[in-house]
Amino acid sequence: MSKRGRKKYVQTNIRQMAMATVGSQPARCVTDSVVESRSAHLQTRAGRTAVPAVAQVATITETDESADSEGVIDSHKHREILSQRPSYRRILNELSSDVPGVPKIGEEKSEEGGSPPGITTMAVPTSIYQTSTGQYIAIAQGGAVQLSNPGSEGVQGLQALTMTNSGAPPPSAALVHYAAQAADGKQQFFVPGSQVVVQDEETELDPSHMAVATGDMPAYQIRAPATALPQGVVMAASPGSLHGPQQLAEEATRKRELRLMKNREAAKECRRRKKEYVKCLESRVAILEVQNKKLIEELETLKDIYSPKTD
DNA sequence: CTAACATGCCGTCAGTGTCT
């Protein structure tokens, strides 16, 4: 939290903390509450559940019925049923699996491929509509959605593909997530997907720089195996070389810090994907509404043509 | 102006699925 360096409003915080503890419904973010509000009543069991919220929303009706009629269902059975339902990530991947031009969530090729950043290979549109705001909406086979501005040259000018990973950070931005300037000028980075943790001895970091170094913990660097180690950098001790209880404790702390760091990054990535998924759904809703309107109009036109005149 | 509420983001924990 300190990395944001924002001003604290103690009064507000105390009040909000009190709210949270008293039990009144605390303010929740939309992205969370979208699914939580509907699935909150499912949290009847003590403790936390790991049921995918999307799955909960998708099966809210049957869950309600079963809960009302039977009261308590077998938790194991319930868990089995719910665990079979895929996450939103998988849902989105399945939705876009039949569209070559729509990359799946988690795929990096859209950024790494030949297409320019933010522009995805597009499928041939099968339907083109214009919104009330003048934007053109093209629907490709399988439901790929493309938007273009009025000034663009029709379909050829399509630019933003809403259902893509265009919101993903560029590779360069994703490369280094934490960078800290140590007192001696040494740079320390966390690179996701890297392979080697390097201990930078005697380097003290600003505690505000997240979990790279906490308290009196030494700072660590994660490097690619091929990377030449800078002078003064010592590889972290392997568990096999540890003996004393203090070293074991240090190793445990080290592992924990690493795990927290990874989980932090994973959570960020997960939220990014979730946002993307929600945007995708919203886009689909918009497109389907337009499509529906078109079809209704078409139906009316056909009715006018083929219905017998009653003059 | 201020308290209360809303919104958005974040870090962490824990359960589950997948991979090796």
Add this chain to the structure above:
DNA sequence: AGACACTGACGGCATGTTAG
């Protein structure tokens, strides 16, 4: 079987909005 990734849930913080 263990390691790891993914993600829901929870609580905290900062900031915006609104009613009194």
